[in-house]
Amino acid sequence: MSVRESFDRELQVLQKDLLKMGMVAEDMVHKALQALANRDAALADTVLAMDDDVDRLNLDIESRCLQLIALQQPMAKDLRTIAAVMKIITDVERVGDYAVDIAKESVKLADRPLFKPLVDIPRMAELVKKMLRESLEGFVTRDLNLIHQMIRHDDDVDHLYKYLFDELMQFMEKDPKLVYQALHLLMITRSLERIADHITNIGERVIYMETGEMKELHA
Amino acid sequence: MSVRESFDRELQVLQKDLLKMGMVAEDMVHKALQALANRDAALADTVLAMDDDVDRLNLDIESRCLQLIALQQPMAKDLRTIAAVMKIITDVERVGDYAVDIAKESVKLADRPLFKPLVDIPRMAELVKKMLRESLEGFVTRDLNLIHQMIRHDDDVDHLYKYLFDELMQFMEKDPKLVYQALHLLMITRSLERIADHITNIGERVIYMETGEMKELHA
Numbered sequence: 001m002s003v004r005e006s007f008d009r010e011l012q013v014l015q016k017d018l019l020k021m022g023m024v025a026e027d028m029v030h031k032a033l034q035a036l037a038n039r040d041a042a043l044a045d046t047v048l049a050m051d052d053d054v055d056r057l058n059l060d061i062e063s064r065c066l067q068l069i070a071l072q073q074p075m076a077k078d079l080r081t082i083a084a085v086m087k088i089i090t091d092v093e094r095v096g097d098y099a100v101d102i103a104k105e106s107v108k109l110a111d112r113p114l115f116k117p118l119v120d121i122p123r124m125a126e127l128v129k130k131m132l133r134e135s136l137e138g139f140v141t142r143d144l145n146l147i148h149q150m151i152r153h154d155d156d157v158d159h160l161y162k163y164l165f166d167e168l169m170q171f172m173e174k175d176p177k178l179v180y181q182a183l184h185l186l187m188i189t190r191s192l193e194r195i196a197d198h199i200t201n202i203g204e205r206v207i208y209m210e211t212g213e214m215k216e217l218h219a
Numbered sequence: 220m221s222v223r224e225s226f227d228r229e230l231q232v233l234q235k236d237l238l239k240m241g242m243v244a245e246d247m248v249h250k251a252l253q254a255l256a257n258r259d260a261a262l263a264d265t266v267l268a269m270d271d272d273v274d275r276l277n278l279d280i281e282s283r284c285l286q287l288i289a290l291q292q293p294m295a296k297d298l299r300t301i302a303a304v305m306k307i308i309t310d311v312e313r314v315g316d317y318a319v320d321i322a323k324e325s326v327k328l329a330d331r332p333l334f335k336p337l338v339d340i341p342r343m344a345e346l347v348k349k350m351l352r353e354s355l356e357g358f359v360t361r362d363l364n365l366i367h368q369m370i371r372h373d374d375d376v377d378h379l380y381k382y383l384f385d386e387l388m389q390f391m392e393k394d395p396k397l398v399y400q401a402l403h404l405l406m407i408t409r410s411l412e413r414i415a416d417h418i419t420n421i422g423e424r425v426i427y428m429e430t431g432e433m434k435e436l437h438a
Contacts, residue, residue: 027358037306055433059433062302064252064300066288066302067298068297069285069288069289070289070291070292070293070294070298073289073292074289075289079285079289081284083281083282083285086305087309090306090309110370129233169399169402172391172394172395172398172402173395173398173399174395176391176393176395177392179388179391179392179398180388180392183391183405186402190406190409194262195366214274214278219370
C-alpha cells in the first residue's frame with residue numbers, strides 16, 4: 001500500500017468514527033428531549049452515561065489525528081482536512097454536553113405537569129438533529145449544498161429561539177407561579193440554540209477546508 | 220540550530236501568542252462588564268470588534284501548530300503539548316464569544332436603570348478573569364498547583380451562579396415588572412458560568428498533557 005493509500009484509508013476510518021460520534025450526540029439530544037416530554041428520569045441518566053462515550057471517542061479520534069499528521073506529514077489540503085476533523089469533534093463533544101444540560105433540566109421539571117404542551121421545543125430539537133446530520137454528511141461528502149441547507153435550518157432555529165424567549169418571558173410576566181418552569185424551559189431552549197451554534201461552526205469548518213476561507217455563517 | 224532547538228523556539232512563540240490571545244479574551248470580558256455597569260453601548264461595540272482579533276489569532280495559531288507537527292514530527296509529549304495548544308485556543312475563542320454575548324445583553328439593558336446595584340455579577344467576572352490567567356499561566360509554566368487553584372475559583376463561580384439564579388428567579392416571582400431585566404441579567408450570569416466551564420476545560424487539558432490522564436474537573 002502506498003503512503004497515499006494508507007493515508008486515505010486512515011482518513012476514511014477517522015471519518016467513520018466521526019459519524020459514529022455524531023450519531024451518539026444526536027441520540028443524546030433525542031433522548032434528552034424524550035426525558036423531558038415523558039418525565040423520565042432514568043432516560044435522563046442514560047444521556048449522562050452516553051456523554052462518557054462521546055468524550056472517549058473525542059480523545060481517541062484526536063490522538064489518531066495527531067499520529068496521522070506526525071507520521072504522514074500531510075501538506076496543504078490534507079492537513080486542513082485533519083484539522084477539520086479535530087475541530088469538528090470538539091463541536092460534537094459540546095453538542096453532547098448541552099444534551100446533558102437538557103437532561104439535567106428535564107429532571108428539575110419532572111415533579112409537576114408542564115403548564116403547556118411542548119410543541120416548539122421538540123420542533124427545535126428536530127431541527128438541530130437534522131442540522132447535525134447535514135453538517136457531518138456535508139463534511140464527509142464535501143457537499144457544500146448540504147452545508148448551506150444546514151445554515152437555513154439554523155435560521156429557523158434562531159427564529160424559534162427568539163419566539164420562545166419572548167413567549168416564555170410573557171408567561172413569567174403574566175403569572176409568577178409559572179416563573180420556575182418557564183425559566184427552566186428557557187434554559188433548555190437556550191441549550192438547543194447553542195447546539196445549533198456549534199453545528200454551524202462545523203459548517204464553517206467544512207467551507208474553510210474546501211475553500212480556505214473562514215466565514216462567519218451565523219448572525 | 221538543531222531540530223530540537225528550533226522546535227522549542229517555535230513552541231515558545233506559540234505559547235506567547237496563546238497568552239496574547241488570552242489577554243484579549245480577558246479584556247473582552249472586562250470591557251463587556253464595564254459596558255453593562257456604565258450602560259456604554261460604544262464599549263459593547265468595541266467588544267464585538269475585538270472578537271475578530273481573537274478569531275484571527277485562533278486560526279493563525281492553529282495553522283502554525285499543524286505546520287509544526289507536519290514538519291517536525293514530534294512524538295509523545297511534544298505532540299500532546301501542541302494538541303493542548305490547539306484545544307486551548309478553541310476554549311479561549313469561546314470565552315471571547317461569551318464576552319460578545321454579554322456585551323449584546325448589556326445593550327438590551329442600557330435603556331433603563333438597573334433595579335439593583337451590580338455586586339455579584341462583577342465579582343463573578345473578576346473570578347473568571349483570574350481563572351483565565353491562572354489556567355494559561357499554569358499551562359505555560361506547567362504548574363499544576365495553579366490549575367488546582369483555578370479549580371477552586373470555579374467552585375466559587377458555580378456557587379455564585381446558583382445563588383444568582385435563585386435570587387433573580389425570586390425577583391421575577393415577586394414582581395412581574397422585573398422579569399425582563401432579571402432574565403437578561405440571568406443570561407449574563409449564565410455566560411459567565413459558561414466561560415468558567417471553558418477555562419476549566421483548559422485546566423483539564425493541562426493535566427492531560429502533563430499526566431496523560433483526562434479527568435473531569437467540574438461537577
